[in-house]
Amino acid sequence: MSRTIHLALHPYGVGGPGQHGLWKDPSIAKNASIDIDYYIRQAELAEEALFDALFIVDSQFINATYPAHYLNRLEPLTLLSAVATHTRHLGLVGTASSTYNSPFNLARRFASLDHISRGRAGWNVVTSFDTGAAQNFGLDEHLDYAARYGRALEFVQVARGLWDSYEDDAFPADVERNVFLDPSKLHALDHVGEHLKVAGPLNISRSPQGQPVIFQAGVSEEGRDLAARVAEGIYAPGGGLAQAQEYYADIKKRTAAYGRDPDHIKIFIHGGPIVAPTEEAARRREREIFAEDDDFDRNLALLGRSFGAYDFSGHDLDAPFPDVAHLAERGGRTGAQKIIDRARAENLTLRQVAQSVREFRRSPFVGTPQQVAGTIEEWFAAGTFDGINLAFRTEAELTAFVEGVVPLLQKRGLFRTAYEADTLRGNLGLPIPENRYTRERRLANEPEGAAR
Structure with missing residues (x-):
């Protein structure tokens, strides 16, 4: 098999939706969700195991009934900027809402993370479904589906336009000629659209990977369509093998219909593997976890x-x-x-x-290292994912996967034995987007009739 699997890590902190009892585990620090050392350690373990990325979720509304991790957690881009200084290869993907942010500020923050990490930033675009967030941003009510997804598409397009404000060679910094900036390589966006009005330009240059990688979690028709149009990575919904196959095929088909290369969109399914020396022990632990959270x-x-x-x-x-x-x-x-x-x-x-x-549902990724590796290989070969977004309750369970399953995947040629690149795009096998203004100039200078 020529394809290889991508792995990302999604830390739980003290427990998100459905992990109601995790904060009670004696191995979990009660302040894990606001402890930067916890995230740095998770990231370091993931990088040692050659994972592609660390994924941080977020929301902008809570009440007292929300999961423990939601009640008290760090802002994603601040968190990832700190993690960036302790890692060299691991991608850093943060969640941010297109409904409750402004394009200029968010584009600047992700571009900053991209520079701090030297080309490892990714943005998980969400439209937000917590309706209470509206009141936190001066609105009386949450936008409806059509408005949220229309704004999301335009928001991503604007952000990408802002990230192209400078061409790659805009800063000659030539002391002898007294030229720091080539002004012909700086471009205002001057965007006026249905939802947004942004002049630009952005005051930060392009990073080694050109632009942050765009992730999205498309479930609805609108979500799937948005993902197919703009996403380079997708966090797929849960379900069995047949459901995963349907979603994978549908997204790849939609991507091709928009004139994009389906290989340039990487689909990640969620996985919470439980690895133990015997299948009986792994299944017993699966039941224990359900009881802890019920x-x-x-x-x-x-x-x-x-x-x-x-x-x-x-x-x-x-x-x-x-x-x-x-x-x-x-x-x-x-x-x-x-x-x-x-x-x-x-x-x-x-x-x-x-x-x-919260019905008990057996996970396919539970068993001995050989069983878990075999199931991963089976699902991968069946066309259900390009990668797995892994979540582990404890560091010990992460270590069991890394030490038991990863070597088997490597032995089978399904997972890397060394990083391919220093950027997130490089490790995911995604192209660096050519600056739009550079591209326009290149095409204008091509001989008439040349292939485009």
């Missing part, structure tokens, strides 16, 4: 996130699932609609729906 009140609150942080606690738990479809449009519409459809089809009560959100 908290009904927390599950009920987690259910509300898909409906704009709606509080279901005031409803009769044993009555039919309430009619809250109107809340989905400004929340997590795709996930919310699946919940509604199942509740209606099976005539479920609110209690049953809340319980079903």
Whole structure:
């Protein structure tokens, strides 16, 4: 097999959605989510194992029912800038909302991270489905789906335009000629669109990888379309092998339809491997984790996130699932609609729906190192992913995967034995985007009729 697997690490801190009991684990520092040393150590372990990237999630709204990690955590770009100074090859992917940021500021912050890391920054573009975030940014209500995704597409286009403000050779810094900047290589964007108005130029040059890598997590039709148009990496939804195959094929097809090379979009599935000396021990640990996290009140609150942080606690738990479809449009519409459809089809009560959100589901990536490596190889060969976004509850579980599974993947030729490059693009096998103004000049100077 000529393709090789990409691996990213998603640290949990004290526990995000569904990991309600993680903060109680004696091996987890209660301040892990705000301890930069915790993230640096995670990053160093990932880099020692030759992983492609460290992935940091974020949200901009909480209430007291939210997961422990959400209540008290570091801002992603600040965190990753610190991690950048302790790593050399590991990609650094931060989540930031296109709904609740301004393009100039965010483009500048990611460009700064790209320079600090010498070309290892990535931006996970989200539109935000926590409706309460609107009030934190001076708005009365959250944007609907169409507005959020229309703004997201335009936002990414503007950010990329700002990252092209300087051509690669804009700074000759020629002392003898007294020329620091070649002004002909500096370009204002002067963008006026449906959602955004940004003049530019950005006051920071291009990095060694040209521009940060764009990631996205497209689930809905709008999300999948946005991913196919602009993403270079995708965090795919969960599901079984058949669902993963469908999503993978769909995204690659949509990407080609937009005239893009499908190989230039890397799809990552979520994986939480559990590795033990025997399959019995691994499955026992899987059950223990489910029991540690099975908290009904927390599950009920987690259910509300898909409906704009709606509080279901005031409803009769044993009555039919309430009619809250109107809340989905400004929340997590795709996930919310699946919940509604199942509740209606099976005539479920609110209690049953809340319980079903956290039903025990066996993971395919649980077992001995040989079993986990074999399943990863099987899924990879079946066309379900280009990479896995790995999440481990404890450092010991990360170490078990690194020491037990990674060498087997390397032995089978499925994972690198050394980094291919110093940049995130280089290690993901993505091209450096040519500056748009350089490209225009190059095409204008080509002989008439030359291949373009």
